[in-house]
Amino acid sequence: MRTPDSSPTAEYDRAYEAVRTAFRHSIRLVHRPTVTGLENVPRSGPVIIASNHRSFVDSVYLSALAPRQVSFMAKEEYFTGTGPKGFASRTFFEAVGSFPVKRGSTADAVKALEEGEEILRQGRIFGIYPEGTRTRTGAIGTGKTGAAELAIRTGATIVPVGIMGTERVMPVDKKFPRPVTFTMRFGKPIPAPERRQPAGPQRRALTEEIMTAIAGLIDDV
Template structure:
């Protein structure tokens, strides 16, 4: 068993034992081919939860500093994020965002699964924010189906700005795949927005969250 599968099995067992999660719709997940997984985002633990329970390996981006921190803590963080298949990416610069999408494109071109949070960053008030169009760009460029995922209650496991994890029951709902024509990178911004909005509508149907018509921002961001 690979390090990834061992870590995934251990995380899955820990969540099942301590949180008794409610899991719905796993049978909706495509058994083969490229897939884009698009969850809402409430907790630092969301990527671990999704990666633990999905039928196939899901690659998520993680902040580059998780892989470059020094000392014992830094080494532990690096080992952990590598073990769950996270991919380091710089945040906050346009060039870095473009490079990240190109890396996601490579993952999907291999026929693998890539996870992306359309909201961009965690919701700190529990509401569902406007989706950023990177997910629409990937869907239209690759033609890969998008699987919407609704996470409910994960914010109670580890509230924002807290290092403590408290076992709480949560729900993960996996929606039916959304299919879009493969247009290629030459598609228009209105097309990308339309696809992104459809994905966000599917997520909202799964979670029942109150919608916000603006983009979410990280604390301290302009």
Template sequence: MGVYDLTRSSTRGLIAGLCRPTVVGLENVPPSGGFIVAPNHLSFLDSVLVQALMPRPVAFFAKAEYFTGTGVKGALMRSFFEGVGSIPVQRGQQAASVQALKTLLEMLEAGDGVGIYPEGTRSRDGLLYRGRTGVGWLALTTGAPVVPVGLLGTDRLQPAGSRWIRPQHFTMKIGEPLYFERTGPDHSLPARRQATDTIMDAIAALTGQDRAAGYNKGPTE
């Protein structure tokens, strides 16, 4: 068993033992080929939970700071995030965002699973915010199926501003994959917007969250 499999199985066991999550719809994950996981976003821990509980590996981006820490703590964090398949990205820079999408594109074309939060950043008030169109761009450019995921209760595991994780039951609902015609990168902004809205509607159906009219903004925006 490799480091990735060991880290993922250990994390899954820890989550199962402490939180006893309800997971519905695992059969909706395509058994082969590239696919895009599109969850709502309530907690810092969401990526780790999805990566651990999905039947196939899913690569999410994580803040570059998690990979550059020093000392024992830094080494442990770097080892963990690398172990669950996270990819470092510098947040808040347009060039980095463009490169991030290109990285996901390459992984999809290689037949891998990738994860992207359409809301961009986590919701701190429980609302489901308007989706940013990066997920629509990926879906139309590659034709890869989009698997909507609804996370419920993960905000209670580590409430905003809390330094500690509190084991709590949560639910992960995996919806049926959404398929969009592959157009390559030469598609219109309205088409990208429509695809993104369709994905957000599927997420909303899984979570039952109230919808926000606009985009979510991070604490520094």
């Protein structure tokens, strides 16, 4: 007979926190990162973590170092591999709270945002890279409007994040992280506005506000 705190959800939460705690300790030990602004992440309610993206490890390190669980999108290939490597990849990404998405079509993008919306409506945190891909130069590119649309739909608070140095932790051509430091800054929260018409200009204006906030947290470009 299950006790109230031994439900599948509770067991998952405990497993997730155990993995997250282990990663947090190892990250701090190996990299000695500078992490600031954690107090800017609301302790409850729906939150969108909107960050720049420099390295494969960004989602893992954000998930480990944020004060609450963060769910990120991850390429479907990370969940569908076979053999020991495929099993390890799938187990790892599930353990850190990621969920699989296909890439390449408008329908896939819409489905991914629907997944994000469901996470936010559950009062959780959804992590997203507004630029849509990793930068190769460190410069902040043009943001896509998905984060803004989700915030307007759900009322989620947006917390901009600036990451510096993870491209040196795990460059594109490396398979394992290197023991170098990095910086992660959580910026001031941006409250979600109420829906206005026309919707397109409102989404674009909020997206520009998000990207400006992210750029303001980065000082190495």
